[in-house]
């Protein structure tokens with residue numbers, strides 16, 4: 001199946017430049033370059049042989065070796081065999097949203113603990129520290 005540049009870019013961005021099956025880095029410019037280490041293809045997460053559609057929600061970037069090893073098996077099984085999370089890697093926007101949430105949680109917890117232990121100044125300082133820690137947590 002041939003994809004437009006816009007489609008390929010959207011599929012690639014969905015996992016922020018990582019294979020959705022093994023989480024290794026792929027390079028956008030190496031689409032379809034099977035012999036290249038960072039080459040990638042479009043995988044049907046739910047395989048077409050099992051009724052998977054060509055809708056954008058079913059299309060994900062996979063490195064060539066993962067895509068060709070997976071064939072018509074399940075995405076969950078392939079990720080499990082690779083020892084990675086059962087989820088796909090997050091897009092840049094999803095990571096940003098997670099970081100924002102972690103920052104808010106860290107800030108709130110820090111302020112609560114600092115406020116209880118050291119009063120208003122403690123709440124402010126520990127809130128800032130908590131927000132910084134929350135922001136630094138790996139958003140994957």
Ligand SMILES: [Zn+2]
Pocket residue numbers: 019020021022023024062063064065066067
């Ligand atoms: Zn892979």
